[in-house]
Amino acid sequence: MHEVAHIGVVVKDIDKSVNFYTTVLDCQREESYQDDRIRLEFIKSGQQTIELIQYKQDPAGSRGFGFVDHIAFLVQDIDREIARLQQFNVPLLFDQPKLTGNKRIMFFTGPDGERLEFVQKV
Structure with a gap:
């Protein structure tokens, strides 16, 4: 690999x-x-x-295929990181973090609309 x-x-x-x-x-x-x-x-x-x-x-x-869907960042405290995003008026894609298996996640967008994600293992 x-x-x-x-x-x-x-x-x-x-x-x-x-x-x-x-x-x-x-x-x-x-x-x-x-x-x-x-x-x-x-x-x-x-x-x-x-x-x-x-x-x-x-x-x-000139590319239409092969775009990156999102970039995920591991964080220790997702609530603190979401508060930081809100301080900078960063658009969040959910009202609150979602629980997926043993992870809490939050999607948000960067300056060109790229999808970004915070992931906290629980």
Whole structure:
């Protein structure tokens, strides 16, 4: 089995997305890359890396298939994290966390409408 290297998410405004992931989700900037067609920001969340991608000429890229459904973040206290999201006026997709097996989950959206999830093991 191969280890996941990173998850790539196409965004409209990479600066806005970097601010969201680092400020709201407490991720850390890891590295950047830029050329005449693309700008990449690698954001670290625990042991995982999220690659934020902004295309300069074709903003959405030309892909219709293979999009990422959501990115899930493990949290210790989901209620505290939800309160933090609410402080930043982040849209929540449920009124309250849902219990799925031995996990409490909450879905919310990032600045480009990407679906994100908090997961707390109980």
